[in-house]
Amino acid sequence: QSVLTQPPSVSAAPGQKVTISCSASSSNIGNNYVSWYQHLPGTAPKLLIYENNKRPSGTPDRFSGSKSGTSATLGITGLQTGDEADYYCGTWDSSLSVYVFGTGTKVTVL
């Protein structure tokens, strides 16, 4: 199965910026949209970014997404303690007909 690799953790002080990478092991996802999900333990995961770089209503503009080839990036600026969560990328693998999620990244606000 395709793998989307993310760094296990990233951290920064309040007000700073972090970026989370999402790298695909297969070129099969190169033409498909990437989404990002925020998951605070004990709560429902939340769609944060869709179609590579679009924000649903309710997602602050501190969050941004981008994609290039088979890699995507989530950026968080003006880091807040409420941003401490696990973040997952996700996309459709056209070759295997399966939706795959990234390995997940824990964001810690120092």
Next chain:
Amino acid sequence: QLQLQESGPGLVKPSETLSLTCSVSGGSISSASYYWAWIRQPPGKGLEWIGSISYSGGTYYNPSLKSRVTVSVDTSKNQFSLKLTSVTAADTAVYNCARGLVWFGEFVWFDPWGQGTLVTVSS
């Protein structure tokens, strides 16, 4: 505001069948553009898409689970369900239901999600 809520047994014995239901409120499950999904997260691990169904019964399954999974829909109750057969300890996970957007046969995103329910496989 659309809301999803999972329900079902929290403990299932090995080799038995795991059965869960997702109740949808605040909107109709009979929406043409959407599929209704099951996604799980084993303890300490990442998210895994299990499968999805449309209101008319069209299904997509994760190939790695396809032989053991059945997803069904009951539009009269605004619910959809998951059955996973022959479970083992590896199926212990938090199971979430979610709404998925599908374009040209490919899933684009999942939103919203239910809070999830922990299912433990143990004798």
